Amino acid sequence: MEFEDAELANDMIRLLGQELKQLRSQLQEAKEGSARGSEGASSSSSTERVHAVEAENADLKAQIRALELEVSQLQLTPAYRVSENMDMGDQLSKKDRLLKKKDQEISQLEEAIKLYKEKITTQGASMAALQERFDEAQSRLKQFRHERDKAGKQVPTSEKEEQHFNYQKFLLSAPRIPRPGEIQASRKELIVQEDTKILLSVSGYQILQFSDKQIIWSDDTISRAIAIRPLHHYYIDGLEGEWEHSVTNKPLAPGQKCVIFYGHKGWSYMGSFECVQVMPLDLEQYKSLPTHMRKYATSRTVISPDHIPAIVSDLVDGIYAQGILKVECLAFRFLSFDGTLNRKLLKDSGVLSSSQGTAISVPGTGLQSKRSADDNPHHKPHSKKSRV
Structure with missing residues (x-):
């Protein structure tokens, strides 16, 4: 007997288990009855009945083991796994979409960073040139101050007074x-x-x-x-x-x-x-x-x-x-x-x-x-x- 539905197989196992319990109960009663004995029953018929019940019990156990084996194999099939993992698949799909969106944002940020680096490089070159010219101007300013101070020391006092003009x-x-x-x-x-x-x-x-x-x-x-x-x-x-x-x-x-x-x-x-x-x-x-x-x-x-x-x-x-x-x-x-x-x-x-x-x-x-x-x-x- 083969089952494609694991739940149906589990139900069958439960029914067979109940039937096995009933047979065990009957077997126990039969054993107790055979032990007490009765005047109208022969010992040979009781023994045959006990053997029949035991054989049926063994057959049920074999069927239960076969069903359990079939259930375990059924749980390993792709159809069962798809049914069991459907919710997990939806979650993974959402995560994939979120990851793709994050990847796009990261790509855009990397592109923006690249443009900023290029702009910074260009501005850095301009600032370097400006700084060079500024340093040169500062150097010339220092030289002008030196020449002014030197010229001021060389001008006689009388000439300085002549040059002063009060507007x-x-x-x-x-x-x-x-x-x-x-x-x-x-x-x-x-x-x-x-x-x-x-x-x-x-x-x-x-x-x-x-x-x-x-x-x-x-x-x-x-x-x-x-x-x-x-x-x-x-x-x-x-x-x-x-x-x-x-x-x-x-x-x-x-x-x-x-x-x-x-x-x-x-x-x-x-x-x-x-x-x-x-x-x-x-x-x-x-x-x-x-x-x-x-x-x-x-x-x-x-x-x-x-x-x-x-x-x-x-x-x-x-x-x-x-x-x-x-x-x-x-x-x-x-x-x-x-x-x-x-x-x-x-x-x-x-x-x-x-x-x-x-x-x-x-x-x-x-x-x-x-x-x-x-x-x-x-x-x-x-x-x-x-x-x-």
Whole structure:
């Protein structure tokens, strides 16, 4: 007898076991009956019955052993294992999906790490080049300091005193002369025609233009003024190296006559002036300049500031603060105001006549204004305008 279902085989074993118990009980009763004996039964028939029961009992035991063997073999078959391991298979399938997902995430992370390493390598090379240039600049800065200190020791005391220029005293000592009656703001770029330039140059005048961030005037008048301009420029592609002398500065000397244009909400002709002093400011005088003028000096020192690292701009500020880089101070004394020239300039620029235009007051960027600006934390410098 063969069974394909293990549960059915187990049920059959239980039934046969119960039947075996019944036969054992009957056999026991038969043995007890044969021991007591009875008058109507013969000994030979009792013995035969006992042998029959024992034979049947042995046959049942053999069937039970055969069934147990068949059950043990059935439990080893694939069909039984599939039924038993169905839940385990579902769990393994879920784990496989989870592992595949984790493998994908790990692959993505490895790819991202690879890209970051490449980026770090590239940035490392850039930082190394920048550090090399920074170290070189520091070395040159150290050399400049050494040369400055050496030159300072060699200059005689009397010559040092001659070189000192106090721009504040110069402005405060301005005479109270009347200012021009009408100073017209063009409200746009003031055009100087070629014939006017030729006429001024033939007359010995040099044309200069200054924004409101680089010039200050004596209080309430334009009788005196000082302007600043950087002596050096930092230009990464310069022909003389990264640091070079300012090639845009027009040469000036004391006694030279100039025509000055001033930019503040438009350009204005200020008149004719005489240059009375051209000299670098020392560190104390530089620090006493209005904040907007110091910022102007720093911003004009670096050519194309948007194309260099911020560390270079910080380096320039530090060099000025140490007194290594200097600004050139230009001192001017008012000579005259040419009304005819002013009207011609306004006409050439397409600006209305002075009677129809809007008169503006003298620029409020004198020494008194500088003091007020320093005392007022809400003071803001004027925005930058176009040049002549």
